[in-house]
Amino acid sequence: MKEKQSVKELQPYVVNPIVCSVKLDANEGSKDLFKDLVKQLGEEFYLNVYPDDSYIDLKKSISNYVGCEISNICVGNGSSELLDLCIKTFVDRDELILSLDPSFAMYSIYAKIFDTKYMGAESEDDFVINADKFIHAIKENNPKVTIICNPNNPTGSMIKKDDVIKIIKSTDNIVIVDEAYMEFGDESVVEEIENYKNLIVVKTLSKAFSMAGIRTGYLLACEELVKTVEKVRPPYNLNSISAFLATKALEEKDKMIAYAKGIKKEREKVYKSLKDMNVKAFPSGANFLFFHSDIKNLEEKLVKEDVLIRKFGGKLDNHYRVTIGSEDENNEFIKAMKKFV
Structure with a gap:
């Protein structure tokens, strides 16, 4: 059986296997921020029943964390x-679908999977996003959905909240603001979800909450948009263990806040x-830095020093992204870099 044409031509998102x-x-x-939560699962946690598909406990924790109503939340x-x-x-x-260029690779991959068109609006020099030029691209191309990654991955660049609001106001169609890294920045538009009926904010516990392994995220929007997305959401899309651990982590948000402060x-x-x-x-404005280097085979040289960073190619050849880790990890990265500069 042959796959559909859009999948046949698709270049998958590849995860680096190097250790x-x-x-x-x-x-x-x-790795240490919320590791003790696993112990709280306890003997009263049963695996034979489906999760509560309303995810009410998790939504209550999200509501308390971001300051919105439960009806404004969808989890995933x-x-x-x-x-x-x-x-x-x-x-x-x-x-x-209109987004930034460069930005998170999965946006264009989703577009190809669903046979939609994708366009990345190019940023200025040094990857600064010009809001007025981006709005011009929206008006000229009339995208059905606009996606803004803020802070942007992989560049780390930030768009000011006022500029994001200008972008939202420039169209009646959906604007998704991907705030995966916003706990390390300070320009969130979460409090605007009731003011703009075309705004969707997507957030995650993978980054600042250090819980990438439980694969838990949430969407914030006006009640009407949430109800529309809920029509498409499959039942029990988040497992019970992830929902439980995410709920507990959000209840201990002070740990995350202190951690994010240290990362900054x-x-x-x-x-x-x-x-x-x-x-x-x-x-x-994120938990990583984007940099350019002409050092030949820099990624491979760092691997030999037991340090792994992310290398980019194509238009971003000779550009790299390094996560901000613990103090010791960062010192090892700096030490290794000094050998080759």
Whole structure:
């Protein structure tokens, strides 16, 4: 049996299989932040029954964390599933999805899977996003859905909240703001979901909450949009263990806040170190730094030092992304970089 043409031509999202002691390639968080929560599962936790499909306990914790109503929340198997659901829900075949260029690779992959069109609006020099030019692209191309990753992955660049609101106002169609890394920035538009009926905010526990392994994300929007997405959401899409651990982690948000504060401090240290080495690093509002280097085979050289970062190719050849890890991990990265600069 042959796959459909859009899948046949698809280049999959590839995860790096290389293993290093200092793993700074995937923007993961601290392995210790919420590890004790697993012990709370206890003997009263049963695996033979389906999850509560309303996920009411998790939604209550999310509601308390972000300050919205339960009716404004949809939960999913990572923010990736929620982005997938949004495209299924709002974009028909051959309609356009507009995003940034460069940005998270999965946006264009979803577009290809669902036989929709995809366009990335190019950023300015040094990957700064010009809101007025982006709005011009929206008005010129009339995308069915616009996706803004803020802070942007892989560049770390930030769009000011006022500019995001200008973008939302520029169209009647859906604007999705992917705030996977926003706990490390300060320009969230979550509090605007009731003010703009075309706004969807997608967030995750994978980054600042350091819980990538439980694959838990959530979508925030006005009640009407949430009800529409819920029509497409499959039942029991989040498993009981993930829902339980996410609920408990959100109840201990102070741990995350302290952790994120530490990451911001380390981010500035690593940024300064790279600049001191005359490496072209770009300002970031996320838990990673994006930088340019002409050092030949830099990724391979760092792997030999037991340090793994993310290498990019194509238009982003000679660009790299390094996750901000623990103080020791960051020091190992800086130490290794100094050998080759």
